[in-house]
Amino acid sequence: MTLLAFDWILLLEKLILIAIIVFASLGIALYTTFAERKVAAILQDRPGPNRAGPFGLFQPFADGLKLIMKEEIIPNTANKALFVLGPGLAMTAALMTCAVIPWSSSVELFGRKIDLQIADINIGILYIFGVVSMGVYGIMIGGWASNNKFSLMSALRGASQAISYELAMGLSLIAVLMVSGSLSLRTIVDQQMAAGSMWNIAYQPLGFIIFFVCAMAECNRTPFDLPEAENELNFGYHQEYSSMKLGFYLFSEYINMIMSSAVMASLFLGGFDIPFLDESTLAPNTAAILGLLALLTKIVFFVFVFMWIRWTIPRFRYDQLMDLGWKSLIPLALFNMLITGAFILWRQG
C-alpha cells in the first residue's frame, strides 16, 4: 500500500511500537516511584508503603490519583503559557530518548520483520545528547515562569549543573565512539554481542564511571539534587506547581532515570546481550523476548544502584558540585580519551 510514495504499513507499525514503548516506560516509571519508597524503607530499616493492596502494590495508583484529584493552581503573577509549557517540555524531553534505544533484536510477526527499536538513525548517540541538552529547558522555563525567587534560583542551579556535566558526559562518550567507530546504538550493541568481543565496560571502565556520575547529575538525583535542595530553596524549581503539573516534573525524573539506565546498559553493558549465550542458536522471537528481559534486568539493576546511592550519600555543597564537574571529571574524561586514542594507535601498529 503506497500513497504519496510512502509505506503506510511501516508508519502503522512504528506508531504501535511508539505507543507500546511510551506506555511501557510510563508504567515502569510508575512502579519505580514505588520501588524508590520501598528501597528507602529497606535501607532505613522500616516497612515502607504497605497499606494499599498486597505489599502496598497499589500505592503508585493511589499517589497518581491523589495528584490528579488535587486542585490545579496557577499563580496570579506567573507567566501562564510558559508555566504550562514547562512540565510538558520536561516530560517530552524525558520520553524522547526512548526513540533510539534498541530494546531487543527483531521479532517476526504476520510475515514482517519488526525491529524492536523505533528509529535506527546513524547519529543515535548524538541524538541522545541533543535530547539531554533539551531537558534543561523544562526546568528553566518552569522555574522562571513561576515568578518566584526560589524557583528561579533553583532553575538556574539546575541549568548550570546540567551544562557542566554535559561536557564530561560528551567527552566520555567520545572514548566509547573511538572504540566502536559508530554512532548508531544498534551497531554498538551488535559489536558487543559478536562472538569473542567483550562488553564496552571492559574497554572503558573509567569512561563508564564518568558517564555514570554524569547521568546521575543529569537526572538531578541525590547527591546532585541541588535544584531541589529543600533546606536552602524551600522545594526547588517546582515550588509553585500543584496537581498533575507537579506530577509531571516528579515523574519525568523517574523516566530520565530509566532512560539513562537503558542508555548505559546499551553503551557499556551490551544492551540486550545475554552473557555467555549465543543468541543466534535460538529462534528469532525467543531470542528477542529473552534479550528484552536481559535489557530490563540491566535497567532494574542500574535503577536500584541510583536509589541505593540516593539513600546512602548526602547532598554535595554547590561549590563541591562544580569542582567535581569541572576540576575532576572533565580532566579525567580528557585523560581517558587520550589513553583510548593511544591504545587504538598502538593496536593498529
Added chain:
Amino acid sequence: MSTIQILFFFLSTLAIFSSIMVLVSKNPVHSVLWLIAVFFAISGHYILLNAQFLAIVNLIVYAGAIMVLFLFVIMLMNLNAATEPRKNWWMKLTGVVSGGCFLMVLVSLVRQATEITGKNVLMKTGDIGLIKNLGKALFSDFVVPFEISSVLFLSAMVGAVVIGKKD
C-alpha cells in the same frame, strides 16, 4: 505534492513565522524560545537534505548550549517589557530604512549568484552532511582552517576568563 515538498513547506512556514515572532514578542524570554523554534525548523531542513549530523549538531550547539546561556542572562537581568527603553520615531524609521537596504542587497545577491542559479537541491541523495564524509573533508581538505578556527575559539575562551576574573 510529494511528502518531502509538504515537509519543506511546513518547515519553511514554521521557520519564517517563528523568526517573525522573535522580533515581534515584547518579552525577551519569549523571543529566545521562538528563536529555539527557528533552530528546530532549520534542523528539519538539514534532515531533508540528508545532513543528519549537521542537524543534530545545530540542535546541540545552538538550541542546547548557546540558547541556554542566552536564557540564563535574560533571566538573571530580569528584563521585562516595561524596562525596555522606548525609542524615538526617527530611530525606528532609520532602522526600517537600513534593514530594507540590507534586505535588498541580500535579495539581489541571491538572484545574481551564478553558483546557485539553475541548480537542484540534493534531496535525500546528498551525503556530505553525514558524519563520515564531513569528518573526512574537515580533517583532510580543510584541516588548516579547521585548526585555525579552534585557535580562535581558544582565544575567545581565554578572553572570557580574563574578563570574568576581577580581582
